[in-house]
Amino acid sequence: MDTKAYVYILECNDHTYYTGYTTDVENRLKMHxxxxxxxxxxxxxxxxxxxxxxxxxxxxxxxxxxKIKQLSRKEKVDLILGVLKEL
Incomplete structure (x- = not known):
């Protein structure tokens, strides 16, 4: 059985977005x-x-x-804001 995993989006200092997956979001953010x-x-x-x-x-x-990486920046913003619900 697979371990629970998470997809996450980071906003970088230059206002770009980075998307990844991990089993521990807090630790992964720390590593970034x-x-x-x-x-x-x-x-x-x-x-x-x-x-x-x-x-x-x-x-x-x-x-x-x-799927998230295929989205436009506007679609990613909508996802982050909760406007875009399903992928």
Missing amino acids: NLGRGAKYTRARRPCRLVYSKACDSKSSAMKLEY
């Missing part, structure tokens, strides 16, 4: 802000968590992550 997260966020610190959603499995989290 320490410069040990994704290469993308290293030069864009500090980052802040603006969205997270629990998924039943790593596989479902990865699928949702992919």
